[in-house]
Amino acid sequence: MPTPLSQIPPGNNPLADLPIDLPADSPIDSLAQRIANLPTSSGVYQYFDHKNRLLYIGKAKNLKNRIKSYFKLSPTEVAPNPKTSPRIQMMVSQIAFIQTILVQNEQDALILENSLIKQLKPKYNILLRDDKTYPYIYIDMSEDFPTPAITRKIIKKKAIKYFGPYTTGAKEILESLYELLPLVQKKSCAGGKKACLFYQIKRCPAPCEGKITPQAYHATINETIALIQNKNKLIALLEAKMLSLSEMMRFEEATIYRDRIKKLGGIESFSQIDLKKLYDLDVFALVSEGKNAILIKLFMREGKIVSSNFEHLKSECGFDENSIYKQAIINHYQEEVPLPPSQILLPHIGVPEDMVELQDFLLQKTGKKIPILSPQKGEKKDLISLAFKNAKEILRLQSNRSYAEDMLLSDLKDLLELASVPYRFEVFDTSHHAGTNPVGAMVVYENMDFIKDAYRRYNLSTQDEYSQMREMLLRRVGDFANNPPPHLWVIDGGKAQINLAKEILESSASNVEVIGIAKEKIDTKAHRAKGSAKDTLYTLNTSFSLKPSDKRLQFLQKLRDEAHRYAITYHRQKKQKDMQKVSILEQKGIGKASVKKLLDFFGSFEAIDNASPEELEQVLGKRVGLCD
Structure with a gap:
C-alpha cells in the first residue's frame, strides 16, 4: 500500500492546512463492497491498480454518486x-481499490484535488505545470512624478494603473520605456x-532641481501609457534606434535592441486584433492529436490582446478537456491577480457543476464575479476560433519536431520496463x-530541451556521496507540493x-520512476570519452550495458553529462569563494592549519564569521581578530 497521506512529511503534505477527515482503511473484501459503503459527503477520491499505483484523482460533491457513475x-x-x-x-478496468478523503465543503475538495494532482501525478490526470503568476x-x-515598474502582486494603493499580464517581455518593455522617454529613472x-x-544624457527631466512640473511630466506618462498599449509603435521606435546604432557601427548595442524586438514580437500574430468594445477577457483553448496537446491562453485587456502563452502536454492516456480547463483556471487564479478579467471564455462548458464551483472559487480569490462562458457567435466566438487556429499551428510544429524523440522515449520505456513513457526528466x-x-x-529535460528555469542547486552538508x-533527494521530495514531480528520475549512480x-519516493507516495546510469571505470576513474564510454544502466530489477553507439544510451548520457556540468560548475564557484575567504583569513594572520581547524569545528565560513572571539579563541588557543 502507498504511504497514507497522513504520514507524508509536513513540508510535503498538501492536506496540512485543510479541515479534512481521513477515514481509517476498512477491511473491505471487494471493490463492489467498497463502492457500496462509500460516503455521500464531499471529498476527493483516488483510484489504484493491483500494483498499488495511483491511477486517478478526482473530487465530488457526493462521493458515492460520483464514483458509482x-x-x-x-x-x-x-x-x-x-x-x-x-x-x-x-x-476503470484497471481499478483494484479506492481511497477517499472527506472534506468540509466543495471548495476544499476543488483545491485539494488540484494540490494532490500536482504532488502525486497520477497516470490518468494531466498535470499542468504553468502555474506561475x-x-x-x-x-x-x-505620485507627482510616477514611474512604471513591474509587479506580480496587487499594490495596496487606490490610484494604481495596471497593464498586462505579460507572459513574456515585461522587462524588455520597461527597459525600452526608460531608454526612449525622459522618465524619472528612480523613485529617489x-x-x-x-x-x-x-539628466545630462537627456534620460531624466530632473524634477530634483525643479526643471519640470508635475503637469508637464504627466504628458510624458501619457506617452508612456500609449506605448505600453501599442506594442507595434513601441517596436517601430526600437527598430529605428537599432538602425541608427548600426549606421554608427555600434553593433553590440544594436544587437541588444534586435534581441529585445524579437522578444516583444512574440505575439505578432495577434497584433491586429482590436475590438471595438473594451473587453477584458481570458481565453483558454485546447487542441489535441494523438499523444500531444496544446493548451493556449490569450489575455485581452481593453479590447486588445496583450499577451499569450501555451503549454505543450503529452499523455499516453488521452486528454480530458474538462479537467484540463478546470486545472488551468485554478492554477492561473490561485493567487490574487492585479488585473482580473471580466469574463473567461472556453470553447465549451463541460460539467456545469464544475463551472459553478470554479466561479465560486474565482469570487473567493478575486473578490469579483467572473462568469465562465462558451460563446456560440459574435466577436467572442471569433476569439476562441483564433485561439484554436494558433493552437493547431503550434501543435503541428511541435509534433513534427518531436516525432523522432517520441519514438526514442517510447523505446526507452520498453527497454527500461517503465510503466509509462517518460516525457519529463x-x-x-x-x-x-x-x-x-x-x-x-x-x-530538467522536457519537450526536446533542457528547462534551465527549472534547474536547482543544493548546498549539502554531508561528506560521503551516498549521504549527499x-x-x-529528500529536499527535492519536500518541494513536490510547490514544484510537481517529473515522470522519471535519472540518478548518477548504481543499485544503491x-x-x-x-x-525516498515511496515516503511521498509520488508516481515517479527511477533509473541510474553509472560511468564506466578505467583504473578506478570515471571514463567520459564521448561516443565510446560503456556506461551501465540500472533499474530496480536489473542492470545492463548498451553499445556506445546506441541512441538511447547517448540520450541518457547527454542528460547525465548536463547534470555533471551544472554540479561541477557550482562546486567550482563555491570553491573559488572559499579560496578568497581563506586568503582574507591569511591576511589577518591566520594560517592554513588554523583555517582548517576552524572549518573542522564550525563547518563553514559563514559559521566562522558568526562566531564570537571567545569561541574562536577556544578552538585556536589564541586571541584572533576576525572582525577587524
Missing part, C-alpha cells in the same frame, strides 16, 4: 460504465537635491573535492542510489 454494477461483476469515454473505461507593469498615478530622484548623469548529480564544498545539482545524494531514491 464510473461503473456498471451487477451481482456478478463490476465493469466500466459503457456510457463513459474509451479513455475512462480503460482506466505573470508580471504586470504598473504606474502609481497619485524626485526627492534628490541635484541632477545626475541621467529530472537528473541528479553531486560534486565535492575530498569531502569539501559538497553540492548537488538537478537539471540522500540529502538532495536507485534503492535510496525509491525509498
